[in-house]
Amino acid sequence: MNKLFTFIAITCFAMYASAQTSIPNGGFEDWTSSSIEYPSYYINNSNIEASMKGFPSNLVKSTDAYHGIYAVQLTSVVANDMFGYLYNSPSQSDPDQWTGGAPIVGTPTGIRGYYKYNVASGDTATVIVSCRKNGNSIGMYLFNMGGNVSNYTLFDFEFQPALMEAPDSIVVAFASSDVMNERFLDGSTLLIDSISLTGLVTQPNFFNGDFEEWTTETMYSPDRSETIYCKQCYQQEVS
Known part of the structure; x- marks a missing residue:
């Protein structure tokens, strides 16, 4: 009986090893590349996430601009469980923990x-501003804007309460939906252009508030044609 169990175990191991060696692209020699675009310096954005998940871009370089040539278009896609977003920080944590941002002189x-x-209702776009100094948050501001706005309209948000000291960097984020409440509607689309910080003599370097500068990035993923599953082997007593 023990010999029978040993034979079954060896056979199952051989089947498992065979399945392992037949995994498509197991040596990671075959790769697929795709290109995405996003506004320069806004290195965290939904196009990178969409590319990693195999979805189409939902951050678009739009020629429907308020000023200049380009604007940013962000769209929420419920089927992909994604909203359009971008922000100029490498961090993927909560907004009060963001790092980096654009260096700034003065107090916005x-x-x-x-x-x-x-x-018209049920969703709102989101704007988040995080002001930082010496690596710490000294002020974070959240704003929403919505409605059926078919023509470019000014938004002008004041920081309340006002900053008590000048930050050394600032992170700005935009999203097509009400992300802080984890709520978004399919097709919610936000176009933004000509962004600036008020109260400053000059706008920060690497801010790109007119969205005229864009970065093209090539994304790579290993090819795969199918998923291999190894069925669990069960010992069976054979009389």
Whole structure:
């Protein structure tokens, strides 16, 4: 009987080893590449996430601009469980823990820009501003804007309470839906352009608030044609 169990175990191991050696692209020699675009310096964005998940881009370089040539278009896609977003920080943590951002001189008093939005009710676009100094948050501000806005309209948000000291960097984020409440509607689309910080003599370097500078990045993923499953082997007593 023990010999029978040993034979079954060896056979199952051989089947498992065979399955392991037949995994498609097991040596990771075959790769697929795709290109995405996003506004320069906004290195965390939904196009990178969409590419990693195999979905189409939902952050678009739009020529429907308020000023200049380009604007940013962000769209929520419920089927892909994704909203459009971008922000100029490498961090993927909560906003009060963001790092990096654009270096800044002076004390901003608010943020303004122009937008279009296409949802009359049930969803709102989100703007988040995190002001930082010496690696710590000294002020974080959350704003929403919504409605069926078919023509470019000014938004002009004031930082309340006002900053008590000048930050050394600032992180700005935009999203097509009400992300802080984890709520979004399919097709919610936000266009933004000509973003600036109020209360400053000059806008920060590497801020790109007019969205005229764009970065093209090539994403790579290993090819795979199928998933191999190894069935669990069960010992059976044979009389």
